Amino acid sequence: MKLKFTILILLATGSLLLFPMIGSTDVLNDPAGMEILLKLRIPRVLTAFLAGIALATSGMIFQALFRNPLSTPFTLGVSGGAALGAALWMRFGTATALAGIVGTSLAGFGGALIAVTLVYGLARAKGGFATDTLLLAGVAVNFFFSSLILLIQYFSDAGETFRMIRWLMGGFSVIGFSTPINLSLFVLAGLGVCALLTREMNLLLTGDELAAARGVNVKRTRKLLFFSASLMTGAAVAFCGPVGFVGLMVPHICRKLFGADHRRLFPAVILFGGLFMTVCDGLARTLLAPIEMPAGLITALLGGPFFIWLLVKKS
Template sequence: MQRPSILKFLKNKFSAYVIACAFLISAVFAGISVGTIHVPFRDIAFLLSHHMFGTSIANVDPMFDNIVWQIRFPRVLLAGLVGASLAVAGAAFQGLLRNPLADPYTLGVSSGASAGAVLVLFLHFQLPWIADFTLPVVSIAAALATIGLVIMFARAIERSLKVETIILTGIIVSSFLGALISLMIALTGEELRQIIGWLLGSVSMRGWGYIQLIVPFFLVGTLLLFLHAAELNAMSFGEEMAQHLGVNVRRKKMLILLSGAILTGAAVAVSGTIGFVGLVVPHFIRIIWGPDHRHLLPLSMLTGAGFLILTDLLSRTVISPTELPIGVITSIIGAPVFGVILLRKQRKGRRTA
């Protein structure tokens, strides 16, 4: 009797948001608290309240103020924004293409964003008028150009733009861009360490400036996808069904792909290449709480944010004081988890067959 009641609680959508929010808040406090110098949760709450609402911090050690507000909180916030961006983009791509293997990496979007960012680092150039925004703007532009190239190539192969064709085209384009990145690395001199470190993925030593870079793109991308949750639900049943329901499939497909590219490009621009977040997190949420994108997208956002915060915490503490690249940790965790998910799904399919 107890087990069904627990399952019923977990399946409830209100409970889902409570669990996801509690997970994110716990991850934020753990990410700020744990380190060379331990900061108590109570002091973290007082300091965050002070900087956000102007409350008193008379009983808090002044040393903690700089540690929390200038070092750890920006890092935790950036990790959360990157994780949320990748998870939401992955959820949208999986729903749009009706394939659990679809994510920003299999579609080539991340490779495009990476190629654009590496080009900026390689050539050391800044665009006029936008200066510090050069890296994310070029990265996002490259991501958009990549998704455009994938769609053009897929349409040339098959005008109906079948899911399998788009994914295979994305893999081809991703492989080509990976070769270009390798070429730039081979031609690099003193910038080699910087580019390699960036490609492995990290949110270390990023301050409030990086948060200012990603926030506008994060808000635009997530808002557009949230507004198209109903269309994603319709298209997840097939394009013909969506058309019968009154959805302008071609226009909405392009808009969803562009929104995902914006999120991916901005995330890659500030953190480098971080894999498996957009693949595993939405799939995990879909298994537990269902495929309704009205809930899948926000739950993926919350869970993806908390997941990457904890992953970053692990990357900087597992062999402290040395930091591991966060992209390495997500791959080590994500690959076997996704393998288990696929294995369970295959076994379930055999039972029902």
């Protein structure tokens, strides 16, 4: 276990150091190299790393809350809710630079919270957290939010619409450190709440009744975890778009390697989530260089088949 963690820490740190160096410009020998490194590459890698942490940890939280390994921000429609919140802010909110960014992420957080409440309510009303119920509820919520986003796009001008479509593909083209700093505030707050509740998440896996009988305040724990996951998903989606399937693949792979006990799973998901997203973004930047693809495309290409495989294996 210790060896596995050491390797993971080395890989995660390595990815943070290595990936800023990779790209179409050789930053060490180019006159504008330092500028590119500081203003583009490092902020981008940091943003990807943080978004990876946020989405992977949210996935892990949702899987414990719904006792279902197929629940993720993306499949539950929570990313969709966050995207709608953020899109509404982009279209109608104030556009002041720093405050604007925080505004978008707060709107994303609000959207995520509404979506997760809706899905939870729907699943509860249908009598449980079975995969088919959750997937259907998620699809329904997603459809609804997507059509509202389309409506917002319809009423936007061509430039705004194009920006929104690019953002919806999910990517990390950021300039300067304001995005990673803003994102880190949300991510740290979410992780902080989650860190205090790892034992509670273990018990939620065994069912609400048993968790309550062991002394967990189930209602309060659920609220705090919904809050934490929505905070992280909301901010990640607002800044980087609804990058899909990270919340599915990362916790799944980590459970295989580190087990389901959240006291070990949680740190593993943080490290691997950051690493995974940084690598995906690195691939997106270099596979078809000089064309840069959105990282969301890579995660979707990997995650789609992965999701189907899990679904088939399950049934």
